[in-house]
Amino acid sequence: MEEQLLAEMKAFVAELERKEAAAVYAVPEEAFKAIRRAKTLEKFLHDIFAQAGGSGGIRLLPYIRREFGIDAEAIERFDRWAPYAKDRFEEALHEAVDRADIRAGNQGVFFAGTPSKKEAEEALRLLRDVAHAAIEIQFAAGRASPERYVAILDAQLRFYALPSTYQAGTEADYRSLIAADRLAAFAGGDETAAQALRHYARAWYQESGHAFLESREGYFDYTDVPKYLYALTGEQVARLRGDYVRYAEEQFRLLRTKPDLARGRALIAMLEQALRWQPL
Incomplete structure (x- = not known):
């Protein structure tokens, strides 16, 4: 009797699951009304821009x-919205942006x-570009x-370069944005998108001046260097490697005057990795 009860319960729940998986849903009309009423959306634009600059995808x-x-x-x-409902909802979001x-x-x-009127208008255009591309990805x-991923990165780099915007467009900001692992995570596992992002970021860096x-001063730690080799030419990698080699020579001279085993091992690890760096 117990086995029969259990079997009936499982069959009943399985049928519910099948119906749920097969169901499609409309979007409440109130949602469209709320989107149509929206005008300013500063927080929405800011949250999208911040997420697109992180490592969690869209x-x-x-x-x-x-x-x-x-x-x-x-x-x-x-995921189970009716296709027409999704299309209509996406269109409404683009119109709101x-x-x-x-x-x-x-x-x-x-x-x-305080931005000039021209800068404020350009910043808003770039924020809208990011939002439009992010909505399309979603x-x-x-x-x-x-x-669409590249469009977001392009708009972010241009936004950073504006004179009054936050982020300020410091070297640290750019370095964080174009790190290879950050780009891969942002692409959400799509290697084609990650490759397109690296290609664009490399071109941007090479043309940026x-x-x-x-140089060694551009990195918090030598272990970060491999994240950026994709963006460098062979000559640039050689220049960076040479900077680390010179630093290792200087530190080794100091080490001879004041021996320290841990420091010696750390210098060997750094130099060994630097000698392996090659352009990608």
Whole structure:
């Protein structure tokens, strides 16, 4: 009797699971009304920009739910929304982004100083570009074109370069943004997208006039160097390697005057890795 009860329960639950998996859902009309009412969206733009600069890929659903008051259950079923509902919802989000503005009192979210009108307009355009590309990636469900990832990186680099924006566009900001492991994580496991990002970042660095990847002072630790070899030419790698070799020579002279076993081992590890660095 117990076995029969268990079998009936399993069959019943399995049927519920089958129906749930096969179901498609509409989006509540209130969600579209909320999106149509949205105008400023500073926090939404900021959250998308910040996420796109991190290592977690593109996952906008929590921001969409918060910004537009979407029901949690509806968001949880995002993967099973009816195709027409997804298309309509994505279009509504793009329209909202096109209407987005940065109010004068909220400029501190994006600017460390006071921007000119021209800079503020350019920054807003770049923030919208990031948001549009991120929305496309979110709704493409893993099938987004690598060009959309590159569009985000391009807009971020241009945003950093503006005179008053935050991030300030320091060498540390750029280094964090173009690290190979960061780009791979941002691409969410899509190697084609990660490769496109590395290709773009290398071209940007080579054309930028920067040289912060070519000297020891540009790195917190020598173990970080492999993250950036993809962006360097053979001559630049040789220059960087030579800088570390000279540093090792200087430190070895000091080590001879004051022997320290741990320091000696650390210098050997650094030099061995530096001698292995090759352009990718």
